[in-house]
Amino acid sequence: MSMVNDVVVWFLKRRLQRIQDFMQNPVETQQRIFNELIQTARYTEWGIRYNYGQIKTTQEFREQVPVSTYEDLFPYIERVLKGEPNVLWPTPTEWFSKSSGTTNARSKYIPVTPESLEECHHMGGKDMMTLLVANRPDTQVFEGKGLSIGGTIHTNPYNSETQVGDVSAVIMQNLPAWGEFMRTPPLEVALLENWEEKLEKMAAICSEENVTSILGVPTWTIVLLDRIMEHKGAQSMLDVWPDFEVFVHGAVAFQPYRELFSKKYFPSDKVTYLETYNASEGFIALQDDLAHPGEMLLMLDYGIFYEFMPMEELGKPFPKTLTLDEVELDKNYAIILSTNSGLWRYLIGDTIKFTSRFPFRLKVSGRTKHFINAFGEELIVENAEMALTEACEETGAIVRDFTAGPVYMEDGARGRHEWIIEFSNDPNDLSVFVETLDAALRRLNSDYDAKRFQDIALLKPLVQVVAPGTFYEWMGRRKKLGGQNKVPRLSNDRVYIEEIRELLEQATR
Structure with missing residues (x-):
């Protein structure tokens, strides 16, 4: 094991105690997050409108603050996009995550505050590797590079002093120097706008690197791997990257792709597959047990307060929602977030089912619109x-x-x-x-x-x-x-x- 690998593994093992703490005290952790969110936002325009200064309990919060879709929140988000301060969250917002379209526009723009970037998205990336180390303590994954397929970054069309981009691109653009050193391809390639140009350059560069991990969406990863195998004349990706260890996947269910990856690209039982649930709105869950694919641990201390709406409540003007201690196993819920980026009782559009309680693990079951x-x-x-x-x-x-x-x-x-x-x-x-x-x-x-x-x-x-x-x-x-x-x-x-x-x-x- 190299010095770099040794140091990183040691550092990540120290993070396990924090994860174990919220696994053992999930309701208390969520109450703490709730209190911090309400206190921080009480003097924002939103907080004043909904009397956050007087809210003491989650029940009062559910009674006073409406459940919101993106369309409902957009008049406020638009003002944040234009640079207006203290609307939904008190700290300045310089980044916005751009995701797929909504009914009133081709794209959604989700605020990414300094708190959500550091305490949620970046924390999730670190914990992702922490849980890999917990499952594979002998890992050598930090001997090589981590490949990640980024999106693009653009100037905010509402305010030229701030920027927008896919959540992957926003995270990459804000990585610390040590994080950028450990990944490939370089940012100028990873963030190229032209997909075909990016694909060719990624294939050329990454095929010559010692890649030991990939973070990406299965569909687009397949396209890149096919191009690399064609470029190198390889029978499998292990001919190109013999030390490859882990594919961290998300955004779509992996089960339909599992056989393709395990037979065509990485035909080895030494390769690990780790699932994540990371959205533009926040990093939500991580697979913590490799023996149960599709099941992920709900990450409870990332500055997100969770509610869960039974599907029969969807579309009602005053829907009933449940907090963590009220949910049942194997029941379909629409997930609702209040976050340290200023999203309040936000209906994210995903549906989940809990597979265990204490600790709380879930699987993504679909979309409210799909x-x-x-x-x-x-x-x-x-x-x-x-x-x-x-x-x-x-x-x-x-x-x-x-x-x-x-x-x-x-x-x-x-x-x-x-x-x-x-x-x-x-x-x-x-x-x-x-x-x-x-x-x-x-x-x-x-x-x-x-x-x-x-x-x-x-x-x-x-x-x-x-x-x-x-x-x-x-x-x-x-x-x-x-x-x-x-x-x-x-x-x-x-x-x-x-x-x-x-x-x-x-x-x-």
């Missing part, structure tokens, strides 16, 4: 990904990308779901794949099963297999290549399906 419920079936992303995994296991298939939407009841025809799937390995029998997918969905979702009973309302899924590169081309046309962009998995309308169909039709003309 589902199919055209026929009362209430199909969520978690159902889709679990069913796809079973269909792949049954037929030897490996899914690279997919999306699904409804086929509406028209002219007396019954409805169904249409799936567009791009495979890395095709199923050995597509009909068996479809049958297994349908059977798994019926078992996992009782509402779907009821609609499928004797084909009363829904026919079995219609699966269309598309050529390699189709989703990449589609995302390119949507100007959604690279960075934090994600392929939408489920939609309650046919917009995405029709866009891909149009692309396929143009290719055959």
Whole structure:
């Protein structure tokens, strides 16, 4: 073990006690965070409006402050974007995280305050490696470089004195010197705006480095790894990076990609896969037990106070929400954040389920807007990904990308779901794949099963297999290549399906 690796591992092991403290005292930790947030913001415009100076309990907070979507908060965020001080949070905001669009704009701009950057995003990155060390105490990962695929940085269109960018880019731009020394490629490449130019330069540079870890979204990591293997003529990425140890992944569920990574890119049981739940709004959860993929520890001391909304409350004018001590296992909740970046009772748009209490572990089950419920079936992303995994296991298939939407009841025809799937390995029998997918969905979702009973309302899924590169081309046309962009998995309308169909039709003309 080199001196650098030895020092970093020693430093990270010292951080474990803090994590163990909030695992043992979760409710008390959240109460402390709540008190700090309310006290810090009591003289902001928002805090004065909602009488933060008089709020003493979380129940009073829930009664006095509304649950907000991005659209609800945007008039305040817009003022922060323009440079107005002390609106949502007292400290100056020089950075904004830009994420995918909302109903009133193509992009959302999330304030990133000095507190949220240091106490949340950067803390999460350190704890991510701390938990790796806890699970792999003999790790040599710091002998080499960590590869991270960044987004881009731009001048704030509302105020030229501040900047906006993907959350990955904002974090990279603000790394300390020692953090930048340990990563690759250099910032001038990692933050390039042109995705194809960035991809080529990353492949050339990173293929010559001793990369021991990757932090990235599986979909875009695959594109980079394919380019590197082509560049080097390699059979697997272990031919290029023989000391590779860990892939830290997030943003999309990893299960549909696990076999692809473990067989094609890193065919070794020595490679570790570590899941994170890091959003523009904050670093939320980390996998702390490698034996349970998909389950992550809720990080409770990052300056975020959590509430959880039962799905039956979604859309109500005064929804009931639960605090940490009130939640139940295996129930779907929309997650609500109050943060040290000035987001208050913010409906982030993700849904989660708790897999354990004390300590509190969760898994991401989907999005409040990414589902199919055209026929009362209430199909969520978690159902889709679990069913796809079973269909792949049954037929030897490996899914690279997919999306699904409804086929509406028209002219007396019954409805169904249409799936567009791009495979890395095709199923050995597509009909068996479809049958297994349908059977798994019926078992996992009782509402779907009821609609499928004797084909009363829904026919079995219609699966269309598309050529390699189709989703990449589609995302390119949507100007959604690279960075934090994600392929939408489920939609309650046919917009995405029709866009891909149009692309396929143009290719055959």
